[in-house]
Amino acid sequence: MLLRDVAAVALGAAVTGASFGAISVGSGLPWWMPVLMSLLIFAGGSQFMAVGVVAAGGSPAAAVLAGLVLNARHLPFGLAVGDVLGNGWLARIVGSHLLIDESTAFAMAQKDPARARAAYWACGVTLFFTWNTGVLVGALAGQAIGDPMTFGLDAAFPAAMLALTLPALKDAATRNAALTGAVIALATTPFLPAGVPVLLALAGLVAFRSTSKKEEPCPSPQS
Amino acid sequence: MPVTAVLILAAGTFAIRIAGPLLRDRVTLPDRVREIISASATVLLLALVAVSALTNGKSFGGWALAAGVVAGGLAAWRKLPFVAVIVLAAATTAGLRFLGVA
Numbered sequence: 001m002l003l004r005d006v007a008a009v010a011l012g013a014a015v016t017g018a019s020f021g022a023i024s025v026g027s028g029l030p031w032w033m034p035v036l037m038s039l040l041i042f043a044g045g046s047q048f049m050a051v052g053v054v055a056a057g058g059s060p061a062a063a064v065l066a067g068l069v070l071n072a073r074h075l076p077f078g079l080a081v082g083d084v085l086g087n088g089w090l091a092r093i094v095g096s097h098l099l100i101d102e103s104t105a106f107a108m109a110q111k112d113p114a115r116a117r118a119a120y121w122a123c124g125v126t127l128f129f130t131w132n133t134g135v136l137v138g139a140l141a142g143q144a145i146g147d148p149m150t151f152g153l154d155a156a157f158p159a160a161m162l163a164l165t166l167p168a169l170k171d172a173a174t175r176n177a178a179l180t181g182a183v184i185a186l187a188t189t190p191f192l193p194a195g196v197p198v199l200l201a202l203a204g205l206v207a208f209r210s211t212s213k214k215e216e217p218c219p220s221p222q223s
Numbered sequence: 224m225p226v227t228a229v230l231i232l233a234a235g236t237f238a239i240r241i242a243g244p245l246l247r248d249r250v251t252l253p254d255r256v257r258e259i260i261s262a263s264a265t266v267l268l269l270a271l272v273a274v275s276a277l278t279n280g281k282s283f284g285g286w287a288l289a290a291g292v293v294a295g296g297l298a299a300w301r302k303l304p305f306v307a308v309i310v311l312a313a314a315t316t317a318g319l320r321f322l323g324v325a
Contacts, residue, residue, distance in 0.1 A: 005305040012309065029224055036226070040233035050232060051224065060228035067232045071239055073267050078243015080264035085244050096241035105268055108261075152316030155288050158276040159295025159312030161268055166299055168265040181266040182273035189274055190281045201270030208262045 002106075002119055009102055010126045012156045013044070014134035019148045020047055021138025027055035031139040038135040042097060042128060046070045049194060070195035076202070077104040084117040098124025105164035177208035285325045291316030 017038065024034035029051070037047050046067035053063040078099055084107050085095030098121070107120040148154065169175045181204025185197040192200075252260070276292035278284050295312030303311075 008306040008309045012313075033224055033226075033229070037224075037229050037233075040229060041236055043236055046232065046236065050228070054224045060225050063224065064228050064232045064235070068235045068239070071236045073271070074236070074240045075242050076260065076263050076267060078240055079247060079260045080243070082244030082247040092241070092244055096244055097237060099240040099243075101268065101271060104264060108264055108268070150317065150320065152287075152291050152313035152318075152320065154275070154279075154284075155291030155295065155312040155316035156309045158272045158292045159299070160305070160309050162272045162276075162292065162296045163299035163305055163308045165265055165268045165272065168261075169269070174262045174265050177262055178266045178269040181270045185270035185274050186277060189278050194280075198267060198270045198274060201266050202263055204266050204270075205259060205263055208259065208266075 002115075002122060006106065006119075006123050006126050009123070009160050010130040012153055012160070013102075013127050014130040015151065015153055016044060016148050016157075017131040017134025018138030018141070020044065020051075021135040021140070022142055023048070023138075024051050025139050025142050027051060034135050034139050035132070038132050041067070042131070043067075043071050043074075043100060044131065045194075066193060066195070069193060072195060073198055074099055077101075080104070081107045081116070081120060084113065084120045086117070095121070095124070098128060100124065100127065101161060102127055105161050109164040109167055173208050177204045177206075180204035180207040287316045287319035287324045290319055290324075 020038070021031075021034045024037075025031055034047070034051070037050070041047055041050075049070055050063040050067045053066055054060060078096065081099075081104050085091055103120050103124040106123040107116040110116040110119050165178075169178060181201030184203055185201040188197040188200055272292070276284070277289055279288070291312045291314075294315040295308045298308045298311045299305075
């Protein structure tokens, strides 16, 4: 069940990775550059961003900065799911490298810590292999790879994230905070660099505090 | 894209990623703070959903994309299997684009 769900996301990641490889090579980079980026950075959004900035004539420093801003959300993700990685230093290091939107969402969607750990690692490891394989294939095949937008794959990622987030949204306080945050992110997207609006969504947590104090007179075990 | 830039972005991203798990070890958090941190991950994920469903760069992402994500969201809400959610979302968007809907 879990593996099938992970496989569905991984398939999308593989095709998106292939398009990243193809786009990078198409913008004039050698084939090994997108492959190196995917292995070491392993954050699709920031990889597309960095290649795009440089292809548009921006400086490498601007590309690095834009990528880091986009990846800043992984810090609160790590705070939220950091305990599922395991205790050894190796698990900590490898697990941190596998900290992506998808592995966070899969872990958050589980009910108990053991399942969360299994989901986190299954998703992280599987996506690491499929994403990097996809990038390698795309970099070698080049422009023969089609545009993933033709297949609607840009809709697959948000839909998958939404499905994984729905269980947490059953909680009224969390839902209010998340909806407020989403509105903030959308309203600021036209004016701010990519990645900043998503971080600003954290201001929606104001709604989490006020509502939960009013609606929960006694502490609830379900969070 | 120089290799140095790739290495700096990779190192910076890893530092951001490992900071959360390490910080979590150092301090024992009160339950209320844990709840807020857990909610913050959900807040960030839903914001990511909203931005990637409705925008492309700094402008509207188009009706085909939005409709696909809505179709997937409805499928998830109606408790359809996860795979069906993804296939429905992608197929709706791809189908609308094939029909000429931007």
